[in-house]
Amino acid sequence: MNRGNANDGRTATSESTDAQAANDRSTTSTDPNSMQDGSSGEYERTREQAIDEDGVVVDSALAGDRLELSYPTAEETIVDCERLDIPEGEVTALVGPNGSGKSTLLKALSSHLEPEEGVVRLRGDELQSFGQKELARKLGLLSQENDPVGSITVEDLAYYGRYPHRGFFEGISAEDREAVDRAIDLAGVDHLRDTELGQLSGGQKQLAWIAMVLAQDTDILLLDEPTTFLDLHHQFRVLETVRQLNEQKDVTVAVVLHDISQAARFADYLIALHDGVLYDWGPPEEIVTEQLLADVFGVEASVQYDPEIQILPKRALSERRR
Amino acid sequence: MGPIVRDRDGWVTRPLLLFCLTSTLITIVAGFVQVNFGTYSMTTLEVARAVTEPTILFNLDAWTGFLFGTELPEMEPGELIVWTIRLPRVFVAIIAGATLAVSGAIFQAVTRNELASPFILGVSAGAGFAVLATLVVFSGLAPFLPFIAAIGGTVAFLIVYVIAWKNGTSPVRLVLAGVIVNMVFQSLQQGLFFFADDLGIVQTAISWLTGSLTGTGWPEVRIAILPATLAIAIALAGSRQLNLLLLGEQTARSLGMRIELVRFLLSAVAILAASVAISVAGIVSFFGLVVPHIVRNTIGGDYRQLMIGCLFAGPALMVTADVGARLALGGTQMPVGVVTGLIGGPYFLYLMRKQRSMGEL
Numbered sequence: 001m002n003r004g005n006a007n008d009g010r011t012a013t014s015e016s017t018d019a020q021a022a023n024d025r026s027t028t029s030t031d032p033n034s035m036q037d038g039s040s041g042e043y044e045r046t047r048e049q050a051i052d053e054d055g056v057v058v059d060s061a062l063a064g065d066r067l068e069l070s071y072p073t074a075e076e077t078i079v080d081c082e083r084l085d086i087p088e089g090e091v092t093a094l095v096g097p098n099g100s101g102k103s104t105l106l107k108a109l110s111s112h113l114e115p116e117e118g119v120v121r122l123r124g125d126e127l128q129s130f131g132q133k134e135l136a137r138k139l140g141l142l143s144q145e146n147d148p149v150g151s152i153t154v155e156d157l158a159y160y161g162r163y164p165h166r167g168f169f170e171g172i173s174a175e176d177r178e179a180v181d182r183a184i185d186l187a188g189v190d191h192l193r194d195t196e197l198g199q200l201s202g203g204q205k206q207l208a209w210i211a212m213v214l215a216q217d218t219d220i221l222l223l224d225e226p227t228t229f230l231d232l233h234h235q236f237r238v239l240e241t242v243r244q245l246n247e248q249k250d251v252t253v254a255v256v257l258h259d260i261s262q263a264a265r266f267a268d269y270l271i272a273l274h275d276g277v278l279y280d281w282g283p284p285e286e287i288v289t290e291q292l293l294a295d296v297f298g299v300e301a302s303v304q305y306d307p308e309i310q311i312l313p314k315r316a317l318s319e320r321r322r
Numbered sequence: 323m324g325p326i327v328r329d330r331d332g333w334v335t336r337p338l339l340l341f342c343l344t345s346t347l348i349t350i351v352a353g354f355v356q357v358n359f360g361t362y363s364m365t366t367l368e369v370a371r372a373v374t375e376p377t378i379l380f381n382l383d384a385w386t387g388f389l390f391g392t393e394l395p396e397m398e399p400g401e402l403i404v405w406t407i408r409l410p411r412v413f414v415a416i417i418a419g420a421t422l423a424v425s426g427a428i429f430q431a432v433t434r435n436e437l438a439s440p441f442i443l444g445v446s447a448g449a450g451f452a453v454l455a456t457l458v459v460f461s462g463l464a465p466f467l468p469f470i471a472a473i474g475g476t477v478a479f480l481i482v483y484v485i486a487w488k489n490g491t492s493p494v495r496l497v498l499a500g501v502i503v504n505m506v507f508q509s510l511q512q513g514l515f516f517f518a519d520d521l522g523i524v525q526t527a528i529s530w531l532t533g534s535l536t537g538t539g540w541p542e543v544r545i546a547i548l549p550a551t552l553a554i555a556i557a558l559a560g561s562r563q564l565n566l567l568l569l570g571e572q573t574a575r576s577l578g579m580r581i582e583l584v585r586f587l588l589s590a591v592a593i594l595a596a597s598v599a600i601s602v603a604g605i606v607s608f609f610g611l612v613v614p615h616i617v618r619n620t621i622g623g624d625y626r627q628l629m630i631g632c633l634f635a636g637p638a639l640m641v642t643a644d645v646g647a648r649l650a651l652g653g654t655q656m657p658v659g660v661v662t663g664l665i666g667g668p669y670f671l672y673l674m675r676k677q678r679s680m681g682e683l
Contacts, residue, residue: 072489112575136578147434147570151623163566164578169559216577 061123061220061252062086062109062139068117069101069108069276077116078104079276086220088123091246091253093267095260097297101276102256103144103224109254110141110222122220136164140218144225144256146209154200154208155193158183161215183214187241203234210241221245223255227262239266260297261311264288272296284309333626341621345634352641353412359649362403372404388540389547407539412641414538415658417546418599418606419613419640423632424557425595426610427617431564431625432585432592433493436618439611440596443500443589446605447507448478449597453530453604454514457523468545468601471530475597478503479589491585492571533606533659535644542602553595554633560588561625568625606640606659608666613639615673 064084070077079101086092086109094102107113109120111127120127122138130138140161149157161183162176184190187207197205206226213221223242227235243266245251257263263270264284272279272287274296280287285305293301294317301313358369378384378401387394388410397405425440433442440446452474456463463470483491485499511531518524529536563584566574575581599606616639617631640658643665647658 110576112572131578132575132580133578136576141572141576143570143572143576146573149569156624157569160566160569160573160577212573213576 058085058090059088060085060121061088062120062254064105064109064115064118064120066118067105067108067115067120069104069113070116071104071113077276079108079273081105081118081276081278084271084278085281086252086254087269088252089246089250090268091242091255091266092269092271093263094254094256094271094273095263095296096273096279100273100296102273104276105273106141106222106224106254106256110139111135112141133164136216136218138218139220139222140213140216141222142209142213142224142226144228146205149197151196151198153194153196154189154211155180155184157197157208158211158215161212161217164216179217180211180215183211183217186214186245187211188237203230203237206230206234206238207241210238214241214245219250220252221254223253225256225258228258235262260288260293261313264309264311333624335621335627337621338627338630341617341631342634345631345638348638349416349634349641352638352645353409353416356412356415356641356645356648357404357408360403360408362400364400364403368400369404372398372401373409375401378405389544391541391544410539410543411535411644414542414546414602415535415640415644416637417543417550418535418603419609419636419638420633421546421550421553421595421636422599422606422610422640423613423617423636424554424629425592425599426612427614427625427628427632428557428560428564428588428592428595429610430614431567432589433496434568434570435493435497436615437611438497439608440592440599441605441607441610442497442504443593444478444482444503444507445475445593445596445600447504447511448481449475449600450531450605451478451507451510451514454511454527457527457530458514458518461523467530468542471600471604472597475600476593478507479593483586483589491582529657530604532657533604533609533662534655534657535603535647536655536657538602546598546602549594550598553591553598556591557588557595558629558633560584560591561629563588564625564629568623604657604659607663608670609636609640609643609662612662612666612670615670619673 063086064081067079067081067084068077069079069081084105094105096102104113108115109127111120111130111132114128122130122135127135158180159172159176162172162179165176165179166172184193187210189204189207189211192200192204192208197208200208210223210226213223221242226238226242230238239262242253242255246253255267257266267284269282270284270287271281272292279296280292288303288309288311290301290303293299293303293311293313298317299313300315300317301311304310304312354369354373357373358364358366364372378395378397381395383392383395384405386392388405394406422440426438429438429440429442430436432438449471452470453467455474456467456470482496482499482503485502486492486495488495515524515527518527563579566577566579567581567584567588569577571581574584596610613636614628614632617628617635621627621631639662643661644658647656647661650656650661
């Protein structure tokens, strides 16, 4: 993937000081009225494709169009997003402060939350047009918090991942067995196979859940904060597993990450959300700027791009300055 | 799909088999004790001979008589008592025990709450109200009491579901709605007692509300056997879905389960199972709550095992409890619900003490 000239992206973003302006620019779609600035052509997007800041065309595995998301129990719109793309075969990280709508967005992308307005398309087909099991064979989701399940073993859990592949009365096939073995191996929990979940540490538990979504054998994987609450070692284990999966099996990954520095190093693409609005979208080297950190996260930070992207947060900006 | 290899490392484990075997033995022993005693006195040998009498055991006419109510072949008085009065009561206890246990197990998975029971979702209160209303107001409908009880339970459950429904249901909302509906129906029941002008009616009503197997026979078996078999078959087939529900709603949904549909259907099966028990035995308290716990503590939480375990443990405990209810006080019979309540309550308290975390509510 050609990341282009990192500097261009950075200048482009830092020129626009207003978050809303940045958002308008990067989500400009087929609506001709909103193409006022000179670079309009660059940002034109079609249903299954997105064009990043350097004009590189990428296929979208998942795309959201004019999304307005809210929960049935609450009136207010939590996410309002003109256009959103999860590029095929890449790792995309959703970043943003608490309450910016990352998890909500992920729920909409996985059909757990029906959008108030707009549609989500999976390779061109509306999510709603898939049967639930059919969708579960294409798209896996690991929720942020899993209900405590004590008495089943890691292997049992991984076998549940095969649920969408099995008929109501069907037993376990050789294929199921292979998928589970592969998943357990990839998640690195082979030695814990017969251990009950209740006896595992937080990090081991998370790896066990990851083994379950891996056994699901989908080519799109959505992960909601898989590293939060884990120690550093397990954070890396989880991310390395995801990276491996992406590289070896070309799985498209969208992951909500809490830590922007981690996200910037780890992901191919970033989607930065602020107050339910898409602030910016693109490869980390292009969109992570001091401006973005100030606008989105409310921190003063310096960003180094050489030899690799590194974010050094300094202090929190006062609410008024944001 | 590839070819089906055997199911994974056999969930039919030695502890499960042992558990089922023990339960069966208890059922047989308790059943034999039940058949052995009564006002018409017979020696153990006579009873044993009557129970194993080949001219009845292998007589098609006799069985069609039992199961379809056709004319019975000639029998000696002892045989008649054993085969038409004492044994069918044991069978009713077996059916009621199995259905209540299975029903409780389903509700505990569906609501993801180990404190749930067939009756938490309003079934008992609804059925009780329907029974009382029939006895007090529409006494002409008394012959249809079992069906009316089942209908009352179902209606109450539907009300609970409607109250709990708000873009889908949640276990907590279901349980809370169940509590509310229970309270309303119980108030209605108490109100109805004031309109009962006959002490006999009140007694019948109370025996229904506490759960009793007194006087049950082949007619009850006939009513219950088909719906019970159906409910149990579906419950066993659905045990894998129940396992998945236990992983939590989010996970089950992301694995492609149609949560609301599965939850509703399985609840309906559980209602059917509970209604079967209610229609023949009334409201036997604590049973559906405690039996799944006993099984879970003994052989574990995998629902494929748990269901089978409940299927065997339920009858064992119900038959044993009914032996206590019928024979403990000598002359007077107690409702079996009193026995299950007296034993089940303290046992449950003991469980709560032992396991610090129980359920989510």
